[in-house]
Amino acid sequence: xxxxxxxxxxxxxxxxxxxxxxxxxxxxxxxxxxxxxxxxxxxxxxxxxxxxxxxxxxxxxxxxxxxxxxxxxxxxxxxxxxxxxxxxxxxxxxxxxxxxxxxxxxxxxxxxxxxxxxxxxxxxxxxxxxxxxxxxxxxxxxxxxxxxxxxxxxxxxxxxxxxxxxxxxxxxxxxxxxxxxxxxxxxxxxxxxxxxxxxxxxxxxxxxxxxxxxxxxxxxxxxxxxxxxxxxxxxxxxxxxxxxxxxxxxxxxxxxxxxxxxxxxxxxxxxxxxxxxxxxxxxxxxxxxxxxxxxxxxxxxxxxxxxxxxxxxxxxxxxxxxxxxxxxxxxxxxxxxxxxxxxxxxxxx
Numbered sequence: 281x282x283x284x285x286x287x288x289x290x291x292x293x294x295x296x297x298x299x300x301x302x303x304x305x306x307x308x309x310x311x312x313x314x315x316x317x318x319x320x321x322x323x324x325x326x327x328x329x330x331x332x333x334x335x336x337x338x339x340x341x342x343x344x345x346x347x348x349x350x351x352x353x354x355x356x357x358x359x360x361x362x363x364x365x366x367x368x369x370x371x372x373x374x375x376x377x378x379x380x381x382x383x384x385x386x387x388x389x390x391x392x393x394x395x396x397x398x399x400x401x402x403x404x405x406x407x408x409x410x411x412x413x414x415x416x417x418x419x420x421x422x423x424x425x426x427x428x429x430x431x432x433x434x435x436x437x438x439x440x441x442x443x444x445x446x447x448x449x450x451x452x453x454x455x456x457x458x459x460x461x462x463x464x465x466x467x468x469x470x471x472x473x474x475x476x477x478x479x480x481x482x483x484x485x486x487x488x489x490x491x492x493x494x495x496x497x498x499x500x501x502x503x504x505x506x507x508x509x510x511x512x513x514x515x516x517x518x519x520x521x522x523x524x525x526x527x528x529x530x531x532x533x534x535x536x537x538x539x540x541x542x543x544x545x546x547x548x549x550x551x552x553x554x555x556x557x558x559x560x561x562x563x564x565x566x567x568x569x570x571x572x573x574x575x576x577x578x579x580x581x582x583x584x585x586x587x588x589x590x591x592x593x594x595x596x597x598x599x600x601x602x603x604x605x606x607x608x609x610x611x612x613x614x615x616x617x618x619x620x621x622x623x624x625x626x627x628x629x
Contacts, residue, residue: 285593286592289350291525291586293526294477294526295317296531305605306529311347315588316578317351318354318378321381323390329362329363330367330370334355334371355378359382372411378414379414384398388420388544389530405443419436436461450471454472455526456476456499458504462512480504488503499544499545516572522576524577525573532545557569560572592625600622
């Protein structure tokens with residue numbers, strides 16, 4: 281049976297657009313579908329000042345070109361010792377900076393300038409709470425003595441919980457939540473929400489590791505167990521307002537995904553909406569898809585839903601889709617979600 285749904289134009293509350301030739305190759309996938317996009321600041325030279333954020337925003341819009349109509353990049357600053365409170369406040373007051381992103385040092389791509397402990401920045405976070413500036417957190421311990429699949433839970437317990445206790449008015453997003461522990465943490469903290477990715481909703485660690493390690497599914501935090509995946513699916517498809525779409529789309533060329541050490545990141549901007557829609561359809565909760573993709577995140581960050589609409593149609597017959605993209609300098613990037621997307625079409629009416 282065919283299925284057609286109309287939703288307010290969705291928002292992507294966590295996306296990596298990179299820079300240069302890669303930015304030019306991938307930005308259209310986000311600009312064509314999403315209204316607001318929360319842009320991550322972990323470039324090779326981190327975006328840690330308002331000036332850098334404004335320049336990056338302009339490069340994004342220039343790369344999007346005609347596709348930028350109705351598309352609004354929301355800029356974030358990289359939490360590090362280089363971030364100055366006065367500059368952050370100026371950037372936020374002028375509307376250039378929306379939020380601050382915290383990375384544990386060494387946790388993921390371009391995170392070497394992140395923090396050793398989130399509580400080291402508590403004075404900054406108190407200022408942010410006073411001025412209504414959200415904190416976005418890559419919630420993953422870098423302690424190598426902790427099992428890779430337990431590092432989200434460990435970080436939440438040892439670092440983020442104490443922060444939320446000490447600065448209870450701080451608005452916090454647990455980015456790309458990947459475990460049932462992450463789900464429980466959000467449900468237990470009234471000022472905390474979570475962004476959720478298509479890949480953490482649709483894949484588990486058996487997909488990642490069986491019959492052998494699949495570098496195209498390697499991301500941070502790691503894709504976890506089937507019970508963890510199902511816990512995320514259950515809360516997301518319930519319509520709970522504290523959970524919303526953040527694709528964490530993160531392109532890497534195949535030369536960096538298939539090398540001796542695979543780079544962490546999955547490029548899902550092309551087909552991520554279809555992957556998520558398929559989850560909601562299979563769970564018989566398609567009526568809650570709009571809340572997850574279009575309204576929950578907007579409400580959390582202080583916006584009304586878009587007045588524009590997106591139409592998604594599921595058909596029984598598969599369509600053939602591109603599996604890779606090429607940048608102008610010859611890099612190849614693998615597209616995630618082809619199987620699910622082969623049954624869906626997405627369009628602006």
